Amino acid sequence: MQTRHPRPTIRRRHAWALAMLGATCTMSPAADALASGIPFATDRPQTWQFSSDFEGTYDSFGQNLEWNHDSRAFDSQGNQVAGPGTNTFVGLSTFIHYWKVPSLPQMGFNASITLPAIRTQGSQFAASGIGDPLVGGLVWYNPAPATTLGFQAYVQVPIGQDAVSTNTWSFWPSVFYDDWYGHLNVDLLMGGIVRGRTLRSGHDDLSPGNTFHLNLRVGYSISPLDSPFAIPFVGLDYQTSGGTFDQTAAMPVANSASRETTVGIGVLFQFKPNSLPFLHQKMYDQLSIQYQHSVSGRNTTLTNGILVQAWHYW
Numbered sequence: 500m501q502t503r504h505p506r507p508t509i510r511r512r513h514a515w516a517l518a519m520l521g522a523t524c525t526m527s528p529a530a531d532a533l534a535s536g537i538p539f540a541t542d543r544p545q546t547w548q549f550s551s552d553f554e555g556t557y558d559s560f561g562q563n564l565e566w567n568h569d570s571r572a573f574d575s576q577g578n579q580v581a582g583p584g585t586n587t588f589v590g591l592s593t594f595i596h597y598w599k600v601p602s603l604p605q606m607g608f609n610a611s612i613t614l615p616a617i618r619t620q621g622s623q624f625a626a627s628g629i630g631d632p633l634v635g636g637l638v639w640y641n642p643a644p645a646t647t648l649g650f651q652a653y654v655q656v657p658i659g660q661d662a663v664s665t666n667t668w669s670f671w672p673s674v675f676y677d678d679w680y681g682h683l684n685v686d687l688l689m690g691g692i693v694r695g696r697t698l699r700s701g702h703d704d705l706s707p708g709n710t711f712h713l714n715l716r717v718g719y720s721i722s723p724l725d726s727p728f729a730i731p732f733v734g735l736d737y738q739t740s741g742g743t744f745d746q747t748a749a750m751p752v753a754n755s756a757s758r759e760t761t762v763g764i765g766v767l768f769q770f771k772p773n774s775l776p777f778l779h780q781k782m783y784d785q786l787s788i789q790y791q792h793s794v795s796g797r798n799t800t801l802t803n804g805i806l807v808q809a810w811h812y813w
Contacts, residue, residue: 536799537712537738537759538671538692541565541591541806543767543787544684544718544732547675548647549597549639551607556598559812563591567804569621573796575754582800585621592616610636613653617663628660633671645679651690667707668695684730686716696746703748708741708756718767728770734763734789759796765789765806785810 539546541563565588572582595611615630635653642648655669673690692710718732742756770784787808793801 537714537736537761537802538690538710539673539688539712539714540736540761540791540802541808542686542688542714542716542734542736543765543785543789543808544686544716544730545677545767545785546686546716547639547649547688548677548684548686549607549609549641549649550644550647551599551605551639551641552644553597553599553607556596557812558597559595559810561591561593561595561808561810563589563593564807565589565591565804566806567800567802569800570803571801573759573793573799573801575798577795577797579801583621583624585619585624587804588618588620590616605641606638607641608636608638611653615659615663626662628663630659630663631655631657631665632659635671637675639675647675647677649675651675655692665697666699667697669693673712682720684716684718684720684732686718688712688714692740704746705752706744706746708743710738710740712736712738728768730767730769732765732767732789734761734765734791736761736763736791754798757796757798759793759799759802761791761793761802763789763791763806783812 567587569582569585569587571579574580591613592615593611593613595609597607597609599607611634613633615632616628617630618627619625633653633655635651637649637651639647639649651671651673653671655665655667655671657664657666657668659665670693671690672693673688675686675688677684677686679685690712692712694707694709697705697707713736715735716732717734718730720730722728737758737760739758740756743752744750745752765788767785767787770786785808787806789806791802791804791806793799793803
């Protein structure tokens with residue numbers, strides 16, 4: 500998620516990134532405007548793998564932790580420059596409820612709420628608080644037992660604490676795909692963020708640009724497929740966001756359009772792996788850890804951080 504403010508500023512990452520999520524930003528006086536954060540950067544293998552092979556309902560709870568060191572940034576020409584020097588810590592807590600419709604045996608549904616907690620700390624800057632929650636859900640289809648196709652949609656509600664709120668209603672639609680090719684898992688998400696107008700007391704009214712993002716994870720199960728304990732993986736993330744228009748001043752905000760490409764490496768551990776990963780998902784636990792780093796960008800701080808994700812299903 501991204502917050503846009505009315506005066507030319509340097510935007511610092513105090514972003515939460517969501518299994519999904521993007522970034523919020525705050526500012527200090529400066530000549531340029533920098534945005535940051537790729538939505539769903541915490542994805543791992545099997546993020547979008549769901550099974551319709553269950554009865555009744557089940558639930559899951561996930562906790563995401565992100566640390567990013569904002570020491571470098573990309574300027575408007577794509578060159579690396581000194582960043583704000585802050586450290587950003589993000590926690591995402593997500594509860595999900597899953598169910599089926601008997602007349603649609605190869606499909607499933609879930610509804611969720613995600614609540615972020617954010618802390619950015621630097622030598623001359625600090626911000627923290629509870630951010631804007633995401634509420635929504637998804638539907639998936641299993642054309643084959645190991646294959647998942649689906650669509651999700653979320654609404655970001657701007658009710659977080661003022662220091663970390665986007666002050667902007669946003670709509671997050673995306674499509675996803677997950678499949679197994681022998682020991683290889685391919686997990687792909689493509690989507691966007693459609694933003695409303697940013698309204699904040701004492702500031703200009705803004706129309707933030709919309710975002711397109713792509714998140715790819717490729718993992719390899721080093722264990723037998725009927726007991727997939729450890730899955731090392733590589734990742735590729737990309738986002739591009741349009742510029743912001745200042746409605747009050749009737750002019751675009753300089754250097755407010757951004758893009759970023761990152762690569763990452765990590766490992767996913769699965770506990771209680773007593774069945775195939777795409778069968779009878781109701782009782783198991785997952786833990787993933789990954790490192791991500793920017794390879795290119797424009798008007799954004801560099802991603803250089805660690806992401807941890809833990810899930811329990813019951």
